[in-house]
Amino acid sequence: MYSKTYTAPLALAALLLAPAAQAQEQVVKIGVSSPLSGSNAFAGKDNENGVRLAVEELNAKKMTIGGKPVRFELRAEDDQGDPKAGVIVAQKFADAGVKYVLGPYNSGVAIPASRVYNDNGIVMSTVGTNPKITQSGYKRVFRIVASDTQAGAAMAQHAASALKLKNVGVIDDRTAFGQGVAMEFVKQARKAGIKVAGHEYTTDKATDFAAILTKLKSQKVDAIFFGGYAPQAAPMARQMKALGLNAKLLGGDTLCSPEMAKLGGDAVGENVLCAQGGAILDRQAGGPAFEARYTQRFKRKPDVYAPSFYDQTMFIAQAMKTTNSTDPAVVAQALHTQTYKGVVGTYAYDAAGNMKQSAVTIYTFRNGAPAPVSQ
Known part of the structure; x- marks a missing residue:
């Protein structure tokens, strides 16, 4: 009798509380803008994979920000390496509530897209190397590699x-x-x-x-x-x-x-x-382990910029953790003041969003693969 009288309300209360607990979860949408079709699709997919690996590892850690659990959600879009398509992707991300974008890969896409991202309060992290990308005064635009x-x-x-x-x-x-x-x-x-x-x-x-x-x-x-x-x-x-x-x-x-x-x-x-x-991956402390995890996950070795995109995603997460915020304005400010030791170098940005120091490695090709000759 008592069992029927008291357990039912308790079970009902638990069911009512479950959605409330789930509602406390913060979803942080991470966008990737890269050429996923065409002749440079190999690079675009590599960029996406670098971010995907970081997102999966972050979600496995079950981070909390401001006392609430955080789940990172990855959205990848094909900008075709084309400026017009890149601007369309940028607006699509803005409309979807994406607040952090890794990419674009191409400088010609990054330059016009950066304005859309800036106007919508989105943090953009690109490997586009043309100096013009960081000359517009946008405080949420970061170049995560050396410039031209x-x-x-x-x-x-x-x-x-x-x-x-x-x-x-x-x-x-x-x-x-x-x-x-x-x-x-x-x-x-x-x-x-x-x-x-x-x-x-x-x-x-x-x-x-x-x-x-x-x-x-x-x-x-x-x-x-x-x-x-x-x-x-x-x-x-x-x-x-x-x-x-x-x-x-x-x-x-x-x-x-x-x-x-x-x-x-x-x-x-x-x-x-x-x-x-960037530094030579296999000569960095965390480089071989990253390459092993990447290869196991995607059945191929990382290409040029997967490590950089991975590192920047992790840097963004670090900035969220230290500021106790997922607000892109707060996180962008932290990215300008903090440093992060990644698998392929140390990241620190100047006021314009350029790396304060970025190693440049000269490579040649031996046995069908890039091989460093100097750094």
Whole structure:
């Protein structure tokens, strides 16, 4: 009798309390804007995977912020590496209540999208390297790797001091990234005493570079710096070999991918060098463990920027924890003042959102994979 009289109300109370407890959970929506289709989809998926691994690990820790449990929810959108599509993705995230976005990958997408993110109070963390990205005064925009200024300068210095190059040609694909890194290379190469024999132009959709390469071959260049992406750089390397153009192919971070060797075959080896922001993963204390977790989870090794996107997601979570807030305004301010030791470097940002210090590593290719030659 008593059992029936008192347990029913207690059970009912428990059922009523359960939704209330669940309502206390804070959902933090994390967006990823990257090219998930097209020629750079390999990079976009790698970026997404880096964030996904961080989100899964954070959720497994069952964090609490302000005394309430937090669950991170990942939303990935394909910006196609296209500025117009990137702005549409940015507005879609804003409409969905996303307050933190990792990406875009391409500078040309990051520049216009940053305004949408800023206007909607969203924290944007990009690997876009064009200096213009952080020159708009937006306090919630962060560049989580070295800029074109740093990468272009590092490659120019390596070309002059280590490779002893005297006469180089330059090609860029007219994208914000390609132009930016090419111009920085030209500026620093000339300062280092290297002659720039010619500056040619192509597009990020081109596959035939014979005319440009033949022109540069006639100018007896000992290297070509290409401001562009691996899907164009790889056939360029093959065509250089076919034309008997025995010059080195230099580039920025976008060439530092296993995809470059995959697409270029035996035309990509120690003749190709690239400058990538960040420390060498397997030489960092947490690098091998990260690579093992990533490989187990996604059945492939991390590419160029998965570690950086992972680190920045973890840095954002740290900022939430230390400020006891998920408010992007509060978190952004903390990102400007705190430091975070990640798996591929230490993160600290200046007032503009640039890394205060970012290592740049020069890579070449050995046995079909990027291999560091200096840092």
